[in-house]
Amino acid sequence: MLRCRLHDSRVTLDSARARTYLPPGMKCSASTAAPPSVRGRPREFDPDEALAAALRVFWARGYEGASMAELTEAMGITKPSLYACFGNKEALFKKALDLYERDKLAYIGKALEAPTARGVAERLLNGAVATHCGDSDPHGCLGVISTVVCAAEADPIRADVIKRRASSEAAVVKRFEQARRDGDLPDSVCPTKLASCLTTLLQGLAVKAQGGAQPEELQGSIDTFLAMWPGR
Amino acid sequence: MLRCRLHDSRVTLDSARARTYLPPGMKCSASTAAPPSVRGRPREFDPDEALAAALRVFWARGYEGASMAELTEAMGITKPSLYACFGNKEALFKKALDLYERDKLAYIGKALEAPTARGVAERLLNGAVATHCGDSDPHGCLGVISTVVCAAEADPIRADVIKRRASSEAAVVKRFEQARRDGDLPDSVCPTKLASCLTTLLQGLAVKAQGGAQPEELQGSIDTFLAMWPGR
DNA sequence: CCGAATATATACCGGTCAGTACAGAACATC
DNA sequence: GATGTTCTGTACTGACCGGTATATATTCGG
Numbered sequence: 001m002l003r004c005r006l007h008d009s010r011v012t013l014d015s016a017r018a019r020t021y022l023p024p025g026m027k028c029s030a031s032t033a034a035p036p037s038v039r040g041r042p043r044e045f046d047p048d049e050a051l052a053a054a055l056r057v058f059w060a061r062g063y064e065g066a067s068m069a070e071l072t073e074a075m076g077i078t079k080p081s082l083y084a085c086f087g088n089k090e091a092l093f094k095k096a097l098d099l100y101e102r103d104k105l106a107y108i109g110k111a112l113e114a115p116t117a118r119g120v121a122e123r124l125l126n127g128a129v130a131t132h133c134g135d136s137d138p139h140g141c142l143g144v145i146s147t148v149v150c151a152a153e154a155d156p157i158r159a160d161v162i163k164r165r166a167s168s169e170a171a172v173v174k175r176f177e178q179a180r181r182d183g184d185l186p187d188s189v190c191p192t193k194l195a196s197c198l199t200t201l202l203q204g205l206a207v208k209a210q211g212g213a214q215p216e217e218l219q220g221s222i223d224t225f226l227a228m229w230p231g232r
Numbered sequence: 233m234l235r236c237r238l239h240d241s242r243v244t245l246d247s248a249r250a251r252t253y254l255p256p257g258m259k260c261s262a263s264t265a266a267p268p269s270v271r272g273r274p275r276e277f278d279p280d281e282a283l284a285a286a287l288r289v290f291w292a293r294g295y296e297g298a299s300m301a302e303l304t305e306a307m308g309i310t311k312p313s314l315y316a317c318f319g320n321k322e323a324l325f326k327k328a329l330d331l332y333e334r335d336k337l338a339y340i341g342k343a344l345e346a347p348t349a350r351g352v353a354e355r356l357l358n359g360a361v362a363t364h365c366g367d368s369d370p371h372g373c374l375g376v377i378s379t380v381v382c383a384a385e386a387d388p389i390r391a392d393v394i395k396r397r398a399s400s401e402a403a404v405v406k407r408f409e410q411a412r413r414d415g416d417l418p419d420s421v422c423p424t425k426l427a428s429c430l431t432t433l434l435q436g437l438a439v440k441a442q443g444g445a446q447p448e449e450l451q452g453s454i455d456t457f458l459a460m461w462p463g464r
Numbered sequence: 465c466c467g468a469a470t471a472t473a474t475a476c477c478g479g480t481c482a483g484t485a486c487a488g489a490a491c492a493t494c
Numbered sequence: 495g496a497t498g499t500t501c502t503g504t505a506c507t508g509a510c511c512g513g514t515a516t517a518t519a520t521t522c523g524g
Contacts, residue, residue, distance in 0.1 A: 468524100492499080
């Protein structure tokens with residue numbers, strides 16, 4: 001499983017290449033706001049669209065399962081264009097992951113704004129089913145796929161995704177602590193453990209969706225869970 | 233993602249090869265109980281031990297992530313020996329999966345014998361944590377890994393694992409229907425949905441274990457879930 | 465001791481992997 | 495139009511993939 005890592009992509013990318021792509025969410029507005037500096041032949045594709053296409057491939061196949069040939073075909077560009085614009089496969093994946101969190105996981109932030117703890121759980125669970133069983137996108141959760149699939153234990157992709165998920169769960173914990181202060185949750189329940197239980201169920205939903213489960217079946221899990229919910 | 237499928241392994245295996253390996257659980261005792269018929273050079277390795285080693289590799293790396301080189305090294309044999317004994321990578325994986333279900337998932341059958349529905353759930357959840365967080369084996373669930381990882385939608389490995397899991401869940405459903413007749417569960421709960429919820433949580437536990445979660449954290453999810461449990 | 469039968473080890477097959485060298489094409493500036 | 499800069503397409507690299515051909519050991523029945 002030793003992969004070819006003959007060159008240091010960061011050097012060629014950050015110094016020699018000036019026009020690498022940044023996903024729309026993260027503008028580096030702090031630096032010198034130079035004019036777009038369009039000298040030379042203009043790019044013939046839209047990096048946003050290409051990245052969206054790459055996201056769909058990674059989502060359907062996983063990081064290792066997505067080959068560069070498949071990616072370039074879906075993105076409608078050739079390999080040199082991809083490498084010039086996005087760096088390498090790993091950098092492309094991280095940018096796709098950023099896009100995924102920003103677009104497809106936006107429901108998480110919204111869910112945390114629900115007025116009650118139960119409302120938070122309800123929105124999270126329904127949002128997960130809608131996202132992971134949607135007809136226009138691949139089934140399953142890109143985060144779960146990436147956590148589970150990656151080969152080597154020390155894989156930086158895996159570590160990155162796990163770290164991102166931990167911060168999401170921490171946000172749920174904080175929300176549930178607030179809910180207990182608000183009286184949404186009885187004092188007998190531990191916010192940390194309840195959040196852990198909820199996120200565990202969420203990840204299970206993602207696995208089942210990945211396996212082709214129908215949304216109605218997942219809805220059954222959700223209904224049962226919410227019927228057991230301790231509090232309002 | 234087109235894989236090399238140049239030969240039909242079943243033909244060469246079942247007809248030409250007579251001494252292919254069968255996991256210990258599935259003796260074909262019905263057929264002619266011929267003497268071991270050890271003509272020719274004897275095998276220098278123990279197929280049971282080799283299969284157990286292969287299982288650990290698949291468990292840690294997934295089906296596609298495990299390379300034949302890694303497998304043969306862990307098994308202590310060469311590639312021709314592997315192919316002669318186990319067929320090909322896919323057949324080896326299925327045999328490893330059989331061994332996994334027989335040895336590592338034995339707690340599921342035991343759990344279904346618990347006297348109450350709550351007892352069934354408790355044993356299933358605790359058994360999952362013990363199995364997927366053990367120190368002597370890779371973390372996570374081979375079934376979940378295999379479901380999530382496989383590349384092509386039509387991959388027979390994926391389909392096989394999903395089918396196996398469906399039969400497990402069906403067994404839980406039947407057990408919960410019995411539990412409701414026994415009065416373990418209130419009439420308001422649907423056995424199917426409750427089983428779905430439980431197995432969803434179980435798969436979420438596997439994902440978290442895969443990501444390196446400590447058993448104490450998973451125990452928190454379990455405690456919370458069982459505290460919410462409807463019935464006895 | 466002789467072949468038949470089976471297992472082993474080496475070396476190899478075509479194919480795919482991620483990544484790149486190179487030449488030509490398209491633009492801005494001079 | 496010349497020049498410099500950037501992008502695009504073709505063709506390629508070395509490494510690894512799953513799987514196998516071949517030759518050599520090692521055992522058996524005869």
